[in-house]
Amino acid sequence: MINKLIISSTLIINILMLWMIFWWLPIDISQGPVAKTIFIHVPLAWCSMIAICVVAISSILYLFTKKTFWDNNAQAFAETGLVFGLSALITGIVWAKPIWGVWWTGEAKLTTTLILILIYCAYILFRSLYTNNEQMKNIAAIIAVIGAIDTPLIYFAANLWQEAHPVTVIGPLSAEETSFGMYYGITLLISVIAFTFTFLILTTTRYKTIKIETHINNKE
């Protein structure tokens, strides 16, 4: 019952988000329609950064407690985090082309995000190659913990090395006061909620399957 309620709410929030992006929100005067990419790019990046933090915390707890729950939790968040992180990177690339004139620049924000994706890939590949090896699980956990160092770098990259990517304008650690108008602010809030819910549903579902897979593998 609660599951159905959560899924229904997520669906409604997602529909509301799409309506706001395509119908309610006016077109940005300087960038045009492509500016609306912010409503998928930012929430995706937010979810992927949350994911790597949870992966790191779960990995630390796994290293100390050796409880399978934390290990499975880390894997579930890493896989969903990879999907969301990769989507954030790709949407950013597509957005960059009409605005910056290039698909990719080697600047700090983009490079650190790419590193995060590679860390996710390394973690998942490690896990999938050595499913039941305790030592390999420990190494994967260490990779995740090291990977989490990249998160503050991504967040502050635009502020530390001011290049093409805009500086942080949202959140408690933003460098300057937000320049978003009411329309963009509300839509961004709704899209962050919508994507966070979607992210949590996908992660929970993936966690359940990993839990059963681990159980079956242990029996085999």
Added chain:
Amino acid sequence: MNKLLISLFSVGILSLLVIQNNIIFAQSNEEIINGFLQNIEVTNDKILLSVVDNEGNSYSLSLVNESKIGIETQSGERWIGNIKNNKEELIKILKESQKNLEPFTITTSNNIITNLVSYESSNIKNNLQYLGASFILLIFFIFGFVFIINNRIKIINLKLKI
């Protein structure tokens, strides 16, 4: 999973490659030049412009009666017209643009200017395709992941039956 990761990267890159990027369109016999004015020479029936493009190449082009012009003035207004409308005003704006090294986008045919407009780094009316591409890629990734989870559940069910 390993194959999937490699496939995801490959498909993502392929999707990007097929996205069209025709922001400024030109006829097949026309050439597009992005640059600034180096010199302006006025004759009776035309204006001769020396243009240097972004790569340092020089062009000698003629602005004739048929040439369409759209230039943003310093006050932010857009001056639209041709030589016939107001030649003196046009020369004044061109000289102002030359002084400010204002970038232009010029379409030419046989060294005769057909269009001369203030350079636009992006045409905002034509970038809807990028927003569409972002959403398509996002749907592809999310539903791809859902498909993988679903596949895993099927495998689990099969194992449990056995």
